[in-house]
Amino acid sequence: MGMIGTYLRVTDDELARLLDEPDYFEELYTYEERQSDIDKAWHGLYFLLTGEADLDDIDRHSLGRTIFGGMVIEEETGTAYLTSAEVKDLTTRLHYIERDALESRYEATRMNAHELYPFERGWGSEEKQYLLEQFEELKAIFSSASQKKEGLITWIG
Known part of the structure; x- marks a missing residue:
């Protein structure tokens, strides 16, 4: 199946409780109707949004937060969160990124050199369409959470 970039919408109250009680995640995780994902596109999208490929030093101060979240909840699993205010801000920022601009950042040779996940056959024209x-x-996930004034829990798993 592979590693999937997953998002879970949460209210501010649920997020506050989760930060106080990390085991609360197990209950939140059961709300499948609030979960969305970007499939295996997370590394490619991170690259297109930030220009970075290195996952040892994840950029949590830019659009990279749309992929990996902001503050880390659980270091071992990489589970992180974004508050409803952060989701609103990032939704606005994502809205202004034109598809053509993102497409112009697609550099298959460079992406292959960095061996971006999932790197099964290499990056080419089909994979570009998939990322777009x-x-x-991704924009729909953030828009939905923003409209509902919700935060997001993020993880790759």
């Missing part, structure tokens, strides 16, 4: 489709899904 998943970018639209």
